[in-house]
Amino acid sequence: MRVSIWPGPVKTWNDIRATARHADDTGWDGVYVMDHFMPPNDVTHPGDHPVIEAGSAVAALAALMPRLRIGTLVLANTYRHPAVVANMAATIDHISAGRFTLGLGAGWQANEHEQYGIDLPAVGERIDRFAEAVQVVRGLLENTRTTFDGKYYRLNDATCEPKPVQERLPILIGAAGEKRMLRIVAEHADVWNCWGDPDLIAHKSAVLDRHCAEAGRDPGQIRRTAQALAVIDGAPPTGLPLPVIGGSVAKLAAAIDRYRAIGLDELIIPDVTLGQGAEKYKAMDVIRDLVQR
Template sequence: MRLSIWPGAGQRYDEILEVARHAAETGWDGVYIADHFMPNAVPGRDPDSPMLECGTVVAALGAVVPRVRIGTLVYGNTYRHPAVLANMAATADHVSGGRFTLGVGAGWQVNEHEQYGIELPPVRQRLDRFVEALQILHGLLRTPRTTLHGEYYRVTDAVCEPKPVQDPLPILIGGGGERRMLGIVAEYADLWNTWGRPDLIAHKSRVLDDFCAARGRDPEAIQRTAQAIVVVDGPLPELRQPVVGGSPAALGDLLAQYRAIGLDEFIVPDLLLGTGADRLKAMDTILSLNRG
Protein backbone atom coordinates (compact mmCIF):
# COMPACT_ATOMS: atom_id res chain seq x y z
CA MET A 1 0.00 0.00 0.00
CA ARG A 2 1.40 3.36 -1.02
CA LEU A 3 1.73 6.05 1.64
CA SER A 4 1.38 9.78 0.96
CA ILE A 5 1.52 12.88 3.13
CA TRP A 6 -0.90 15.80 3.02
CA PRO A 7 0.65 18.96 4.51
CA GLY A 8 -1.96 21.58 5.32
CA ALA A 9 -1.82 24.70 3.12
CA GLY A 10 -2.52 26.88 6.16
CA GLN A 11 1.13 26.73 7.20
CA ARG A 12 4.16 28.56 5.79
CA TYR A 13 5.58 27.36 2.50
CA ASP A 14 8.93 26.50 4.10
CA GLU A 15 7.09 24.17 6.51
CA ILE A 16 5.24 22.47 3.64
CA LEU A 17 8.53 22.14 1.78
CA GLU A 18 10.20 20.56 4.83
CA VAL A 19 7.47 17.91 4.99
CA ALA A 20 7.58 17.22 1.24
CA ARG A 21 11.38 16.94 1.14
CA HIS A 22 11.39 14.62 4.14
CA ALA A 23 8.79 12.45 2.42
CA ALA A 24 10.93 12.28 -0.71
CA GLU A 25 14.09 11.46 1.24
CA THR A 26 12.63 8.72 3.42
CA GLY A 27 10.50 6.63 1.07
CA TRP A 28 7.00 8.07 1.07
CA ASP A 29 5.18 7.82 -2.25
CA GLY A 30 3.40 11.13 -2.68
CA VAL A 31 2.54 14.62 -1.45
CA TYR A 32 -0.94 16.13 -1.80
CA ILE A 33 -2.17 19.70 -1.34
CA ALA A 34 -5.80 20.73 -0.79
CA ASP A 35 -7.47 23.42 -2.88
CA HIS A 36 -8.92 26.06 -0.57
CA PHE A 37 -8.51 29.81 -0.24
CA MET A 38 -9.44 30.00 3.44
CA PRO A 39 -10.28 27.60 6.28
CA ASN A 40 -13.80 26.27 6.44
CA ALA A 41 -16.06 28.32 8.73
CA VAL A 42 -16.69 25.71 11.43
CA PRO A 43 -16.56 25.98 15.23
CA GLY A 44 -13.01 25.97 16.55
CA ARG A 45 -11.36 27.28 13.39
CA ASP A 46 -10.47 30.83 12.43
CA PRO A 47 -11.87 31.32 8.91
CA ASP A 48 -9.61 34.34 8.41
CA SER A 49 -6.28 32.55 8.98
CA PRO A 50 -3.85 32.35 6.02
CA MET A 51 -4.10 29.71 3.29
CA LEU A 52 -1.70 29.18 0.39
CA GLU A 53 -3.15 28.64 -3.10
CA CYS A 54 -3.02 25.02 -4.22
CA GLY A 55 -1.99 25.29 -7.88
CA THR A 56 1.00 27.48 -7.11
CA VAL A 57 2.15 25.21 -4.28
CA VAL A 58 2.01 21.97 -6.30
CA ALA A 59 3.97 23.56 -9.14
CA ALA A 60 6.57 24.84 -6.67
CA LEU A 61 6.90 21.42 -5.03
CA GLY A 62 7.09 19.68 -8.39
CA ALA A 63 10.06 21.87 -9.31
CA VAL A 64 12.18 21.31 -6.19
CA VAL A 65 11.06 18.05 -4.54
CA PRO A 66 12.33 14.91 -6.31
CA ARG A 67 10.89 11.43 -6.82
CA VAL A 68 7.49 11.54 -5.06
CA ARG A 69 4.23 12.09 -6.89
CA ILE A 70 2.65 15.51 -6.42
CA GLY A 71 -1.13 15.82 -6.43
CA THR A 72 -4.15 17.95 -5.61
CA LEU A 73 -6.72 16.75 -3.07
CA VAL A 74 -8.78 18.07 -4.74
CA TYR A 75 -9.24 21.01 -7.09
CA GLY A 76 -12.76 22.43 -6.66
CA ASN A 77 -14.49 22.47 -10.02
CA THR A 78 -16.41 25.68 -9.31
CA TYR A 79 -13.22 27.75 -8.96
CA ARG A 80 -11.69 27.36 -12.43
CA HIS A 81 -12.93 26.75 -15.93
CA PRO A 82 -11.95 23.17 -16.85
CA ALA A 83 -10.05 24.31 -19.93
CA VAL A 84 -7.92 26.58 -17.73
CA LEU A 85 -7.41 23.72 -15.28
CA ALA A 86 -6.34 21.35 -18.07
CA ASN A 87 -3.57 23.76 -19.03
CA MET A 88 -2.53 24.13 -15.38
CA ALA A 89 -2.39 20.35 -14.98
CA ALA A 90 -0.37 19.77 -18.14
CA THR A 91 2.10 22.44 -17.08
CA ALA A 92 2.43 20.98 -13.57
CA ASP A 93 3.16 17.61 -15.12
CA HIS A 94 5.99 19.11 -17.18
CA VAL A 95 7.38 21.02 -14.20
CA SER A 96 7.44 17.83 -12.12
CA GLY A 97 8.84 15.65 -14.88
CA GLY A 98 5.69 13.56 -15.21
CA ARG A 99 4.79 13.10 -11.53
CA PHE A 100 1.54 15.06 -11.23
CA THR A 101 -1.83 13.60 -10.23
CA LEU A 102 -4.83 15.78 -11.09
CA GLY A 103 -7.30 15.47 -8.23
CA VAL A 104 -10.68 17.09 -8.86
CA GLY A 105 -14.02 17.36 -7.08
CA ALA A 106 -17.36 19.08 -7.53
CA GLY A 107 -16.68 21.87 -4.97
CA TRP A 108 -18.39 22.41 -1.64
CA GLN A 109 -16.97 25.02 0.79
CA VAL A 110 -19.62 27.67 1.35
CA ASN A 111 -17.61 30.57 2.81
CA GLU A 112 -15.19 30.66 -0.14
CA HIS A 113 -18.01 30.93 -2.64
CA GLU A 114 -19.81 33.57 -0.58
CA GLN A 115 -16.77 35.81 -0.07
CA TYR A 116 -15.53 35.60 -3.67
CA GLY A 117 -18.93 35.75 -5.33
CA ILE A 118 -18.51 32.33 -6.95
CA GLU A 119 -21.71 30.45 -7.65
CA LEU A 120 -22.24 27.29 -5.61
CA PRO A 121 -25.17 25.56 -7.30
CA PRO A 122 -27.41 22.94 -5.68
CA VAL A 123 -25.85 19.48 -5.56
CA ARG A 124 -27.59 18.06 -8.63
CA GLN A 125 -26.58 20.99 -10.81
CA ARG A 126 -23.07 20.97 -9.32
CA LEU A 127 -22.64 17.32 -10.32
CA ASP A 128 -24.04 17.96 -13.81
CA ARG A 129 -21.47 20.73 -14.20
CA PHE A 130 -18.74 18.46 -12.85
CA VAL A 131 -19.49 15.79 -15.46
CA GLU A 132 -19.15 18.33 -18.28
CA ALA A 133 -15.88 19.54 -16.74
CA LEU A 134 -14.53 15.97 -16.64
CA GLN A 135 -15.43 15.48 -20.28
CA ILE A 136 -13.46 18.61 -21.16
CA LEU A 137 -10.49 17.58 -19.00
CA HIS A 138 -10.38 14.14 -20.62
CA GLY A 139 -10.64 15.66 -24.07
CA LEU A 140 -8.06 18.40 -23.69
CA LEU A 141 -5.50 16.27 -21.83
CA ARG A 142 -5.86 13.13 -23.95
CA THR A 143 -7.00 14.05 -27.47
CA PRO A 144 -5.75 16.54 -30.09
CA ARG A 145 -8.88 18.73 -30.11
CA THR A 146 -12.04 18.91 -28.04
CA THR A 147 -15.52 20.21 -28.75
CA LEU A 148 -18.27 20.21 -26.12
CA HIS A 149 -21.31 22.43 -26.21
CA GLY A 150 -22.91 21.67 -22.88
CA GLU A 151 -25.31 23.39 -20.57
CA TYR A 152 -22.52 24.87 -18.44
CA TYR A 153 -19.36 24.85 -20.58
CA ARG A 154 -18.67 25.45 -24.23
CA VAL A 155 -15.36 24.65 -25.92
CA THR A 156 -14.98 24.50 -29.69
CA ASP A 157 -12.18 22.68 -31.53
CA ALA A 158 -10.07 23.45 -28.46
CA VAL A 159 -6.43 22.50 -27.94
CA CYS A 160 -4.24 22.06 -24.87
CA GLU A 161 -0.57 21.97 -25.81
CA PRO A 162 1.82 20.71 -24.77
CA LYS A 163 0.10 17.58 -23.64
CA PRO A 164 1.18 16.19 -20.25
CA VAL A 165 4.34 14.13 -19.99
CA GLN A 166 2.25 11.20 -18.73
CA ASP A 167 -0.02 9.50 -21.23
CA PRO A 168 -2.53 9.59 -19.75
CA LEU A 169 -2.11 12.00 -16.88
CA PRO A 170 -3.99 10.29 -14.01
CA ILE A 171 -7.23 11.91 -12.88
CA LEU A 172 -8.28 11.37 -9.27
CA ILE A 173 -11.88 12.09 -8.30
CA GLY A 174 -12.71 12.85 -4.69
CA GLY A 175 -16.15 12.00 -3.30
CA GLY A 176 -18.12 9.20 -1.75
CA GLY A 177 -21.77 9.78 -2.64
CA GLU A 178 -23.36 6.43 -3.38
CA ARG A 179 -26.34 7.70 -5.37
CA ARG A 180 -24.40 9.47 -8.12
CA MET A 181 -20.80 10.48 -7.37
CA LEU A 182 -19.43 6.94 -7.37
CA GLY A 183 -21.08 6.47 -10.76
CA ILE A 184 -19.15 9.50 -12.02
CA VAL A 185 -15.98 7.99 -10.53
CA ALA A 186 -16.69 4.71 -12.35
CA GLU A 187 -16.89 6.53 -15.67
CA TYR A 188 -14.12 9.12 -15.48
CA ALA A 189 -11.57 8.37 -12.72
CA ASP A 190 -8.18 6.69 -12.74
CA LEU A 191 -8.06 7.02 -8.95
CA TRP A 192 -10.82 7.46 -6.39
CA ASN A 193 -10.48 9.17 -3.01
CA THR A 194 -12.63 9.66 0.04
CA TRP A 195 -12.42 9.94 3.82
CA GLY A 196 -13.07 6.85 5.92
CA ARG A 197 -11.99 4.01 8.16
CA PRO A 198 -11.43 0.60 6.54
CA ASP A 199 -14.99 -0.69 6.97
CA LEU A 200 -16.51 2.36 5.27
CA ILE A 201 -13.93 2.35 2.47
CA ALA A 202 -14.57 -1.36 1.86
CA HIS A 203 -18.31 -0.74 1.61
CA LYS A 204 -18.00 2.20 -0.76
CA SER A 205 -15.45 0.33 -2.84
CA ARG A 206 -18.00 -2.44 -3.38
CA VAL A 207 -20.55 0.16 -4.47
CA LEU A 208 -17.98 1.54 -6.90
CA ASP A 209 -17.40 -1.98 -8.25
CA ASP A 210 -21.14 -2.25 -8.96
CA PHE A 211 -21.12 1.07 -10.84
CA CYS A 212 -18.14 -0.14 -12.88
CA ALA A 213 -19.95 -3.37 -13.74
CA ALA A 214 -23.00 -1.41 -14.90
CA ARG A 215 -20.76 0.64 -17.21
CA GLY A 216 -18.70 -2.27 -18.48
CA ARG A 217 -15.51 -0.96 -16.90
CA ASP A 218 -12.95 -3.10 -15.12
CA PRO A 219 -13.01 -2.01 -11.45
CA GLU A 220 -9.29 -2.79 -11.25
CA ALA A 221 -8.73 0.17 -13.57
CA ILE A 222 -9.57 2.55 -10.71
CA GLN A 223 -7.08 2.77 -7.85
CA ARG A 224 -8.58 3.25 -4.39
CA THR A 225 -7.17 5.95 -2.08
CA ALA A 226 -8.39 7.17 1.30
CA GLN A 227 -7.40 9.30 4.25
CA ALA A 228 -8.13 9.82 7.91
CA ILE A 229 -6.66 12.12 10.54
CA VAL A 230 -3.76 10.24 12.14
CA VAL A 231 -2.61 10.38 15.76
CA VAL A 232 0.63 8.45 16.26
CA ASP A 233 0.68 8.45 20.06
CA GLY A 234 -1.93 10.29 22.12
CA PRO A 235 -5.66 10.77 22.69
CA LEU A 236 -8.03 10.77 19.73
CA PRO A 237 -9.96 14.04 19.53
CA GLU A 238 -13.48 14.30 18.21
CA LEU A 239 -13.38 15.93 14.79
CA ARG A 240 -15.65 16.10 11.75
CA GLN A 241 -13.31 13.74 9.90
CA PRO A 242 -12.42 10.20 11.04
CA VAL A 243 -9.48 10.09 13.48
CA VAL A 244 -7.37 6.92 13.76
CA GLY A 245 -4.40 5.60 15.69
CA GLY A 246 -3.74 6.72 19.26
CA SER A 247 -0.70 4.49 19.71
CA PRO A 248 1.84 2.98 17.31
CA ALA A 249 0.32 -0.47 17.87
CA ALA A 250 -3.21 0.72 17.12
CA LEU A 251 -2.02 2.63 14.06
CA GLY A 252 -0.12 -0.39 12.77
CA ASP A 253 -3.25 -2.53 13.10
CA LEU A 254 -5.28 0.13 11.31
CA LEU A 255 -2.85 0.30 8.38
CA ALA A 256 -2.97 -3.49 8.14
CA GLN A 257 -6.77 -3.28 7.88
CA TYR A 258 -6.51 -0.81 5.01
CA ARG A 259 -4.08 -3.13 3.24
CA ALA A 260 -6.42 -6.08 3.83
CA ILE A 261 -9.32 -4.39 2.03
CA GLY A 262 -7.09 -3.72 -0.96
CA LEU A 263 -6.54 0.00 -0.53
CA ASP A 264 -3.91 1.20 -3.00
CA GLU A 265 -2.89 4.38 -1.18
CA PHE A 266 -3.36 5.79 2.30
CA ILE A 267 -2.98 9.56 2.65
CA VAL A 268 -1.96 11.10 5.97
CA PRO A 269 -2.96 14.70 6.78
CA ASP A 270 -0.27 16.30 8.92
CA LEU A 271 -2.85 18.11 11.09
CA LEU A 272 -2.08 16.21 14.33
CA LEU A 273 1.49 15.11 13.65
CA GLY A 274 3.06 18.06 15.46
CA THR A 275 5.58 20.49 14.01
CA GLY A 276 9.27 20.59 13.21
CA ALA A 277 11.32 17.60 14.35
CA ASP A 278 8.31 16.05 16.10
CA ARG A 279 6.38 15.93 12.84
CA LEU A 280 9.28 14.38 10.94
CA LYS A 281 9.66 11.75 13.67
CA ALA A 282 5.93 10.97 13.45
CA MET A 283 6.26 10.59 9.68
CA ASP A 284 9.12 8.13 10.17
CA THR A 285 7.01 6.10 12.61
CA ILE A 286 4.04 5.94 10.21
CA LEU A 287 6.29 4.90 7.34
CA SER A 288 7.87 2.14 9.43
CA LEU A 289 4.44 0.87 10.54
CA ASN A 290 3.22 0.73 6.95
CA ARG A 291 6.20 -1.37 5.97
CA GLY A 292 5.33 -3.82 8.73
Protein backbone atom coordinates in the same frame (compact mmCIF):
# COMPACT_ATOMS: atom_id res chain seq x y z
CA MET B 1 0.37 0.00 -0.42
CA ARG B 2 1.70 3.50 -1.09
CA VAL B 3 1.82 6.22 1.56
CA SER B 4 1.56 9.97 0.95
CA ILE B 5 1.62 13.04 3.18
CA TRP B 6 -0.97 15.82 3.13
CA PRO B 7 0.23 19.06 4.75
CA GLY B 8 -2.86 20.34 6.36
CA PRO B 9 -4.97 23.22 5.88
CA VAL B 10 -3.36 26.25 7.51
CA LYS B 11 0.39 26.03 6.91
CA THR B 12 3.03 28.45 5.71
CA TRP B 13 4.78 27.74 2.44
CA ASN B 14 8.00 27.03 4.37
CA ASP B 15 6.22 24.39 6.45
CA ILE B 16 4.63 22.75 3.41
CA ARG B 17 7.99 22.69 1.62
CA ALA B 18 9.83 21.29 4.65
CA THR B 19 7.23 18.55 5.19
CA ALA B 20 7.41 17.57 1.52
CA ARG B 21 11.21 17.63 1.66
CA HIS B 22 11.26 15.26 4.62
CA ALA B 23 8.85 12.95 2.79
CA ASP B 24 10.94 13.08 -0.37
CA ASP B 25 14.15 12.35 1.54
CA THR B 26 12.77 9.48 3.64
CA GLY B 27 10.91 7.24 1.21
CA TRP B 28 7.33 8.48 1.18
CA ASP B 29 5.54 8.09 -2.14
CA GLY B 30 3.68 11.36 -2.61
CA VAL B 31 2.50 14.72 -1.32
CA TYR B 32 -0.93 16.31 -1.80
CA VAL B 33 -2.11 19.91 -1.51
CA MET B 34 -5.70 20.95 -0.78
CA ASP B 35 -7.57 23.52 -2.87
CA HIS B 36 -8.95 26.19 -0.56
CA PHE B 37 -8.40 29.92 -0.12
CA MET B 38 -9.42 30.14 3.54
CA PRO B 39 -10.38 27.84 6.43
CA PRO B 40 -13.96 26.52 6.53
CA ASN B 41 -17.00 28.39 7.78
CA ASP B 42 -16.66 27.30 11.40
CA VAL B 43 -13.35 29.17 11.93
CA THR B 44 -14.11 32.34 13.91
CA HIS B 45 -11.49 34.56 12.30
CA PRO B 46 -10.46 32.98 8.97
CA GLY B 47 -8.24 35.96 8.15
CA ASP B 48 -5.95 34.89 11.00
CA HIS B 49 -5.28 31.60 9.22
CA PRO B 50 -3.71 32.25 5.79
CA VAL B 51 -3.92 29.45 3.23
CA ILE B 52 -1.52 28.76 0.35
CA GLU B 53 -3.13 28.50 -3.12
CA ALA B 54 -3.05 24.95 -4.50
CA GLY B 55 -2.12 25.40 -8.15
CA SER B 56 0.91 27.54 -7.36
CA ALA B 57 2.00 25.23 -4.54
CA VAL B 58 1.90 21.99 -6.54
CA ALA B 59 3.82 23.61 -9.40
CA ALA B 60 6.52 24.70 -6.95
CA LEU B 61 6.66 21.30 -5.25
CA ALA B 62 6.89 19.62 -8.65
CA ALA B 63 10.01 21.66 -9.39
CA LEU B 64 11.59 21.29 -5.94
CA MET B 65 10.98 17.63 -5.09
CA PRO B 66 12.95 15.23 -7.30
CA ARG B 67 11.12 12.00 -6.48
CA LEU B 68 7.68 12.43 -4.85
CA ARG B 69 4.47 12.14 -6.81
CA ILE B 70 2.60 15.46 -6.56
CA GLY B 71 -1.19 15.76 -6.40
CA THR B 72 -4.16 18.01 -5.63
CA LEU B 73 -6.75 16.87 -3.12
CA VAL B 74 -8.88 18.16 -4.74
CA LEU B 75 -9.31 21.11 -7.14
CA ALA B 76 -12.86 22.44 -6.74
CA ASN B 77 -14.64 22.62 -10.09
CA THR B 78 -16.44 25.84 -9.14
CA TYR B 79 -13.21 27.86 -8.93
CA ARG B 80 -11.76 27.35 -12.42
CA HIS B 81 -13.01 26.59 -15.91
CA PRO B 82 -12.06 22.99 -16.76
CA ALA B 83 -10.10 24.14 -19.83
CA VAL B 84 -7.93 26.25 -17.50
CA VAL B 85 -7.49 23.23 -15.23
CA ALA B 86 -6.41 21.03 -18.15
CA ASN B 87 -3.73 23.52 -19.18
CA MET B 88 -2.54 23.85 -15.58
CA ALA B 89 -2.33 20.07 -15.23
CA ALA B 90 -0.36 19.59 -18.44
CA THR B 91 2.12 22.29 -17.41
CA ILE B 92 2.60 20.86 -13.92
CA ASP B 93 3.15 17.43 -15.43
CA HIS B 94 6.00 18.88 -17.49
CA ILE B 95 7.47 20.64 -14.45
CA SER B 96 7.38 17.34 -12.52
CA ALA B 97 8.64 15.24 -15.46
CA GLY B 98 5.48 13.13 -15.36
CA ARG B 99 4.75 12.88 -11.62
CA PHE B 100 1.46 14.78 -11.34
CA THR B 101 -1.93 13.41 -10.27
CA LEU B 102 -4.83 15.77 -11.00
CA GLY B 103 -7.34 15.55 -8.16
CA LEU B 104 -10.77 17.00 -8.93
CA GLY B 105 -13.96 17.54 -6.95
CA ALA B 106 -17.32 19.23 -7.35
CA GLY B 107 -16.68 22.04 -4.81
CA TRP B 108 -18.42 22.73 -1.52
CA GLN B 109 -16.94 25.37 0.84
CA ALA B 110 -19.54 28.10 1.17
CA ASN B 111 -17.55 30.96 2.73
CA GLU B 112 -15.07 31.09 -0.16
CA HIS B 113 -17.86 31.35 -2.69
CA GLU B 114 -19.67 33.98 -0.65
CA GLN B 115 -16.64 36.21 -0.10
CA TYR B 116 -15.41 36.01 -3.70
CA GLY B 117 -18.81 36.19 -5.36
CA ILE B 118 -18.40 32.76 -6.96
CA ASP B 119 -21.61 30.89 -7.67
CA LEU B 120 -22.18 27.78 -5.55
CA PRO B 121 -25.10 25.99 -7.21
CA ALA B 122 -27.29 23.45 -5.46
CA VAL B 123 -25.74 20.00 -5.09
CA GLY B 124 -27.52 18.49 -8.08
CA GLU B 125 -26.34 21.17 -10.49
CA ARG B 126 -22.85 21.09 -9.01
CA ILE B 127 -22.60 17.38 -9.79
CA ASP B 128 -24.01 17.92 -13.30
CA ARG B 129 -21.35 20.58 -13.93
CA PHE B 130 -18.65 18.35 -12.52
CA ALA B 131 -19.60 15.42 -14.75
CA GLU B 132 -19.19 17.66 -17.80
CA ALA B 133 -15.98 19.23 -16.50
CA VAL B 134 -14.22 15.88 -16.09
CA GLN B 135 -14.99 15.04 -19.71
CA VAL B 136 -13.68 18.44 -20.86
CA VAL B 137 -10.42 17.97 -18.94
CA ARG B 138 -9.89 14.45 -20.24
CA GLY B 139 -10.60 15.48 -23.82
CA LEU B 140 -8.17 18.39 -23.73
CA LEU B 141 -5.41 16.34 -22.10
CA GLU B 142 -5.65 13.51 -24.62
CA ASN B 143 -7.09 14.75 -27.91
CA THR B 144 -5.48 16.95 -30.53
CA ARG B 145 -8.74 18.90 -30.79
CA THR B 146 -11.73 18.82 -28.46
CA THR B 147 -15.28 19.84 -29.24
CA PHE B 148 -17.77 19.59 -26.40
CA ASP B 149 -21.38 20.74 -26.43
CA GLY B 150 -22.66 20.41 -22.90
CA LYS B 151 -25.25 22.26 -20.88
CA TYR B 152 -22.60 24.13 -18.87
CA TYR B 153 -19.40 23.93 -20.92
CA ARG B 154 -18.87 24.34 -24.64
CA LEU B 155 -15.60 23.92 -26.51
CA ASN B 156 -15.13 24.42 -30.23
CA ASP B 157 -12.19 22.58 -31.81
CA ALA B 158 -10.13 23.46 -28.71
CA THR B 159 -6.45 22.68 -28.16
CA CYS B 160 -4.33 22.10 -25.07
CA GLU B 161 -0.61 22.03 -25.83
CA PRO B 162 1.79 20.74 -24.84
CA LYS B 163 0.19 17.47 -23.87
CA PRO B 164 1.22 15.93 -20.51
CA VAL B 165 4.42 13.92 -20.22
CA GLN B 166 2.45 10.93 -18.99
CA GLU B 167 0.63 8.99 -21.68
CA ARG B 168 -2.47 9.17 -19.47
CA LEU B 169 -2.24 11.78 -16.74
CA PRO B 170 -4.18 10.27 -13.82
CA ILE B 171 -7.41 11.99 -12.85
CA LEU B 172 -8.30 11.44 -9.21
CA ILE B 173 -11.88 12.14 -8.17
CA GLY B 174 -12.75 12.81 -4.55
CA ALA B 175 -16.19 11.33 -3.98
CA ALA B 176 -18.32 9.79 -1.24
CA GLY B 177 -21.85 10.09 -2.65
CA GLU B 178 -22.98 6.61 -3.57
CA LYS B 179 -25.64 7.40 -6.19
CA ARG B 180 -24.03 9.95 -8.50
CA MET B 181 -20.47 10.84 -7.54
CA LEU B 182 -19.24 7.25 -7.35
CA ARG B 183 -20.92 6.67 -10.70
CA ILE B 184 -18.83 9.52 -12.16
CA VAL B 185 -15.74 7.89 -10.63
CA ALA B 186 -16.65 4.60 -12.30
CA GLU B 187 -17.06 6.26 -15.67
CA HIS B 188 -14.14 8.70 -15.71
CA ALA B 189 -11.57 8.37 -12.91
CA ASP B 190 -8.19 6.70 -12.78
CA VAL B 191 -8.03 7.15 -9.00
CA TRP B 192 -10.77 7.38 -6.37
CA ASN B 193 -10.35 9.19 -3.05
CA CYS B 194 -12.46 9.36 0.10
CA TRP B 195 -12.13 10.13 3.79
CA GLY B 196 -12.84 7.04 5.86
CA ASP B 197 -11.77 4.31 8.25
CA PRO B 198 -11.20 0.85 6.72
CA ASP B 199 -14.81 -0.29 7.19
CA LEU B 200 -16.26 2.76 5.46
CA ILE B 201 -13.75 2.59 2.61
CA ALA B 202 -14.51 -1.11 2.11
CA HIS B 203 -18.23 -0.31 1.86
CA LYS B 204 -17.77 2.61 -0.55
CA SER B 205 -15.33 0.58 -2.63
CA ALA B 206 -17.92 -2.16 -3.04
CA VAL B 207 -20.44 0.43 -4.22
CA LEU B 208 -17.88 1.69 -6.72
CA ASP B 209 -17.36 -1.86 -7.98
CA ARG B 210 -21.10 -2.13 -8.67
CA HIS B 211 -21.08 1.14 -10.60
CA CYS B 212 -18.12 -0.13 -12.62
CA ALA B 213 -20.05 -3.28 -13.50
CA GLU B 214 -23.03 -1.21 -14.66
CA ALA B 215 -20.73 1.07 -16.68
CA GLY B 216 -18.92 -1.86 -18.28
CA ARG B 217 -15.58 -0.91 -16.75
CA ASP B 218 -13.00 -3.10 -15.05
CA PRO B 219 -12.91 -1.91 -11.40
CA GLY B 220 -9.23 -2.83 -11.31
CA GLN B 221 -8.56 0.16 -13.56
CA ILE B 222 -9.38 2.54 -10.67
CA ARG B 223 -6.86 2.88 -7.87
CA ARG B 224 -8.33 3.33 -4.40
CA THR B 225 -6.99 6.00 -2.02
CA ALA B 226 -8.19 7.15 1.39
CA GLN B 227 -7.18 9.36 4.28
CA ALA B 228 -7.79 9.57 8.02
CA LEU B 229 -6.22 11.56 10.82
CA ALA B 230 -3.48 9.48 12.45
CA VAL B 231 -2.47 9.48 16.12
CA ILE B 232 0.79 7.81 17.14
CA ASP B 233 0.61 8.07 20.91
CA GLY B 234 -2.24 9.32 23.06
CA ALA B 235 -5.99 9.48 22.99
CA PRO B 236 -7.43 10.22 19.54
CA PRO B 237 -9.17 13.59 19.42
CA THR B 238 -12.92 13.49 19.87
CA GLY B 239 -15.68 15.57 18.35
CA LEU B 240 -14.01 15.89 14.96
CA PRO B 241 -16.13 15.30 11.85
CA LEU B 242 -13.24 13.30 10.35
CA PRO B 243 -12.12 9.67 10.84
CA VAL B 244 -9.22 9.07 13.23
CA ILE B 245 -7.01 5.98 13.39
CA GLY B 246 -4.45 4.94 15.97
CA GLY B 247 -3.90 6.09 19.55
CA SER B 248 -0.88 3.84 19.89
CA VAL B 249 1.62 2.39 17.45
CA ALA B 250 -0.06 -1.02 17.77
CA LYS B 251 -3.53 0.37 17.05
CA LEU B 252 -2.23 2.41 14.14
CA ALA B 253 -0.49 -0.65 12.72
CA ALA B 254 -3.73 -2.63 12.99
CA ALA B 255 -5.67 0.04 11.12
CA ILE B 256 -3.02 0.20 8.38
CA ASP B 257 -3.11 -3.58 8.05
CA ARG B 258 -6.89 -3.39 7.67
CA TYR B 259 -6.58 -0.81 4.87
CA ARG B 260 -4.10 -3.12 3.18
CA ALA B 261 -6.43 -6.10 3.59
CA ILE B 262 -9.35 -4.34 1.85
CA GLY B 263 -7.14 -3.58 -1.14
CA LEU B 264 -6.38 0.10 -0.60
CA ASP B 265 -3.72 1.27 -3.04
CA GLU B 266 -2.63 4.42 -1.22
CA LEU B 267 -3.02 5.73 2.32
CA ILE B 268 -2.85 9.52 2.61
CA ILE B 269 -1.92 10.96 6.00
CA PRO B 270 -2.88 14.54 6.91
CA ASP B 271 -0.19 16.02 9.13
CA VAL B 272 -2.48 18.04 11.40
CA THR B 273 -2.34 15.49 14.26
CA LEU B 274 1.37 14.70 13.94
CA GLY B 275 2.81 17.68 15.83
CA GLN B 276 5.35 20.23 14.65
CA GLY B 277 8.96 20.18 13.50
CA ALA B 278 11.07 17.26 14.73
CA GLU B 279 8.04 15.72 16.47
CA LYS B 280 6.16 15.59 13.17
CA TYR B 281 9.09 14.15 11.27
CA LYS B 282 9.51 11.41 13.87
CA ALA B 283 5.81 10.55 13.58
CA MET B 284 6.10 10.51 9.79
CA ASP B 285 8.98 8.05 10.03
CA VAL B 286 6.91 5.72 12.23
CA ILE B 287 3.95 5.83 9.82
CA ARG B 288 6.16 5.24 6.79
CA ASP B 289 7.71 2.18 8.43
CA LEU B 290 4.29 0.77 9.35
CA VAL B 291 2.98 1.12 5.82
CA GLN B 292 6.09 -0.14 4.06
CA ARG B 293 6.92 -3.09 6.33
